[in-house]
Amino acid sequence: MRMILSKLYACNYTSSLNLLRKNSHYLTKNANIRTLHFSFVPDKKTHAGETKKINMYQAVNEALAIALEKDPNSVVFGEDVAFGGVFRCTVGLKERFGNNRVFNTPLSEQGIIGFGIGLANQGVAAIAEIQFADYIFPAFDQLVNEAAKMRYRSGNAFDCGKLTVRAPCGAVGHGALYHSQSPEAYFAHTPGLKVVVPRGPIQAKGLLLSCIEDPDPCLIFEPKALYRLAVDDVPTNDFKIPIGKAEILREGDSITLVGWGSQVHILLETADIVKEKLGASCEVIDLISILPWDIETVTKSVKKTGRVVIAHEAPLTNGFGSEVSATIQEACFLNLEAPIQRVTGWDTPFPLVFEPFYLPDKWRCFDAIKKTLNF
């Protein structure tokens, strides 16, 4: 299953996809199979320097190339990364930097992260790939008990700050249980780790470069739906987006909307609908960083608007929205004019054919905003 799905995304399999189109009614029967539940909203061009229109997998690729170029003691590894990766993020890197710096590992996630921790212990920047965030759980012990606690338990004698873990996450239209998960909340409960989620190519490049240079072990969950869909004017140089800082994408005064990853685009679109249908202006915040998260930016906004809706793809119970909600309630109790709403995936595994009903799409977000405004 892992390979079959991967093939659907990989460029070099398009010819076989074409064959499929010609020879079967597969696509006409499942007309929705590649339709996504949101449209990508590109960033406004704010970067002063040179930029280039590229998609998110190319942005990841550029960041990796910059890191490998800058530090000769850095390596990129994981399952199938040598030929370019199942999402094309590592294309051309092996040819450019050699097989001893860009290499395939045996198929073992706990091995990949354990191996990465060891590399990082010895001062090598270890950029590990977990093929899908859904498959990060075999490495949960290595990440939670080892990577996160190494500096603490050794009194700062040893650390694995040079470890960065990349993992494609989130809904993709037809990924079902094991190609759709958003596991950020599991890791948000782990002191010692840093967790970030980019919403597009600019953030993917800037955050990945931050993660690689950050002195702590970092997880970057890349919403896989954005790899090819999201195209931005991405700065060509080596730049960083700070970990731990949220970004206000749209200013508003009626309600604060908080999301991250591809959900941000849904919130932006919903904000338009709210403006049009209800005449209210939403303040849209991309949280960007899950751990540590930017409490200040969020609470400041809520103090202004008095209302808040948090949205994420992951299930509701103990999702990261719970943490954000509880913190806002504590910090903004006197400013809140309505209960904090969370619009999330349901408390079920991520289903195949029911995906349109599972996701916190713009209509579910709109409904929650409307109810909050009318409270």
Added chain:
Amino acid sequence: MKAFNHLRIFNFPQLKFLFKRPLSIAATEPQFIGIKSKFTNVLKFINSDSYETIPIYRILSSPITNNIHHNSLVELDKEKLLKMYRDMIRISVMDKILYESQRQGRISFYMTNTGEEALQIGSASALSPNDVIYGQYREAGVLMWRGYQFNQFLNQCYGNCNDSGKGKQMPVHYGCKELNFTTISSPLGTQMPQASGAAYALKLTKRNACVVCYFGEGGASEGDAHPALNFAATLDCPIIFICRNNGYAISTPANEQYRGDGIAARGPAYGIQTVRVDGNDILAMHHATKIARDYCIDNGKPVLIEAMTYRLSHHSTSDDSTAYRSTEEINQWIHQSPIVKFREYLKTVGLWDDKKESELHKSTLKEFMAEFTAAEKLSKPHWKELFTDVYHDMPAHIKKQMLTMEDHLKVYGQHYPLKEFQSN
């Protein structure tokens, strides 16, 4: 042709077409990827009884004679032999007292190394100080050999203000950056793939060193043991895996841990150079480790050593091993302990006698007790260390929590053991 008729009952026209051509000839037959095998017409299942078990390499065997050590390929000078013995005694003296001190409630936990001193010091003495150690928790002898002092062991066990680990981990979770000994953690097997990664890093950065990774035969059942060996082999990592097969994982005897020929038999299956050694024979351990190290560094490839030994002590201070094994069994091994064996050898070659023995015991005990008293008197680190080193820099939310605790202590401080901890 019978087979063909048999196939036709399925009536696949495609198959008929296929069989018009010769099935295969050696020259055009595709090769299976990743296997170098011949075909056979004999159906035969293979198991661990299909071949001889891996023998146990040893140098010191009864009766111990003067020239056995000279028959081996590794020559050791007199000073080194004596340091090896002294460190075995130092470990055993420390174990005895710290075990007792736990029984008296002076430290919270302890694990002795009894019976495994030769395995630890024999291997450690064959390494260079640049070689990086990843251990499980029963490798204090390796630190001892490298020069870790009694007070360093003690500070860690007491979690006092001089502990380099700042009192955060349970006793015996030692670590020392200067001595290239990676800090021990409790989760079993986790150090193994890390050690493989570290070995890859040593090779990549062209340091003339290898990694040595210790683990027990119980730990070898963990999921992490498998990628550790497999990654080390496929990615050509200069690492020596040393398995301490001491017969027990807490109460579980080794025959409930695996059904193959121990841990060593797994080495060749991963494509790893492997040897089984008498872990109670310090010279055999030294020799095997020395040769393994040369191989590792010259070839950039892993080695697996399964060191056979017997866990003479309880698993830990939280365990009474007589609940699951007989005292007869334990007694058999006490008379064959690695310290006894090595002492006999040193006496035979004229390097040791009873007088030296009692002097060494007396002076070691005296030295240790002085450090013990000193370590016990030291206060614990400042309570604020609880919040440090979670990250490289303290994030705002942790800073806020530290201040919350500070405010709390201002009011409720009398309910906390603040006197035992350092203050500003």
